[in-house]
Amino acid sequence: xxxxxxxxxxxxxxxxxxxxxxxxxxxxxxxxxxxxxxxxxxxxxxxxxxxxxxxxxxxxxxxxxxxxxxxxxxxxxxxxxxxxxxxxxxxxxxxxxxxxxxxxxxxxxxxxxxxxxxxxxxxxx
Numbered sequence: 001x002x003x004x005x006x007x008x009x010x011x012x013x014x015x016x017x018x019x020x021x022x023x024x025x026x027x028x029x030x031x032x033x034x035x036x037x038x039x040x041x042x043x044x045x046x047x048x049x050x051x052x053x054x055x056x057x058x059x060x061x062x063x064x065x066x067x068x069x070x071x072x073x074x075x076x077x078x079x080x081x082x083x084x085x086x087x088x089x090x091x092x093x094x095x096x097x098x099x100x101x102x103x104x105x106x107x108x109x110x111x112x113x114x115x116x117x118x119x120x121x122x123x124x125x
Contacts, residue, residue: 004029004096009119012086016123020081022096022116029098033105034079035112036070038092038121048094049081050105057104064090086123093118 008020022034035050049060049070058070069082079096097112099105106112 004098004114004116006094006096006116006119009094009121011122011124014086014088014123014125016086017082017084018086018121020083020094020096020119020121022079022081024077024098024114028077029079029114030072030075030077032098032100032114033102034070034072035097035099035105035107036079036081036094037097037109038090038094039118040089040092043092045095045109047107047109050102050107051079052104059105059107061107083121086121088123088125091121091123093120 003025006022033053036048037045038048039045051058051070055072067085071080095118096116098114099112102111
């Protein structure tokens with residue numbers, strides 16, 4: 001069974017940093033574009049960042065631009081989300097996802113075929 005497994009979430013103070021990781025089990029994802037989404041309490045799931053299959057192209061939500069960085073590991077099979085200057089409004093469950101169709105990454109959740117179970121990020125003020 002194909003799975004994406006997120007890790008690295010936790011509790012951090014405002015202004016702090018966290019690094020999320022997403023690794024697959026069951027297959028490799030180095031030929032897929034990847035994305036990070038989040039769902040805050042009482043809100044809809046929203047796009048955070050995406051990275052192309054090659055790792056050369058990225059795109060970010062305006063709310064995280066300049067603070068978050070998405071990257072792929074050397075084997076391109078693991079995806080990271082480095083989150084700096086965290087704010088209380090970044091509190092959410094963060095999900096990674098893999099797209100089989102969007103070579104250059106995509107902001108649309110409907111373009112992603114595989115999803116992880118999520119990891120909680122809590123930013124205290």
